[in-house]
Amino acid sequence: MTGSDILDDTTADHERLETELVAQDRDAARVATADIDERSARRLVNDLIEDDMVRPIPDQHVLVHDPSGEAFDSITQLAVFHRGWRAARDAEDD
DSSP states (O other): OOTHHHHHOOHHHHHHHHHHHHHHHHHHHSOOOTTOOHHHHHHHHHHHHHTTSEEEEGGGTEEEETTTTEEESOHHHHHHHHHHHHHHHHHHHO
């Protein structure tokens, strides 16, 4: 390109905008898992225990997430894991 054509070419601008919009769409579609506090983690884990999705193993001080087989020694870690696991399962169903 020569002269004013170089200044008028906005191809790179358009590609940068498209990339940014795609990234924003991905961010909006993701499930937030890092924003769980201790109280909501306990509530979620208690619900999972009642629904037989989590099994406490008292002598080992762990909680087992039965659908995945993963064991956790932290209620918060288990709650965050379960949210991510559920989001992945929901994404597969779509």
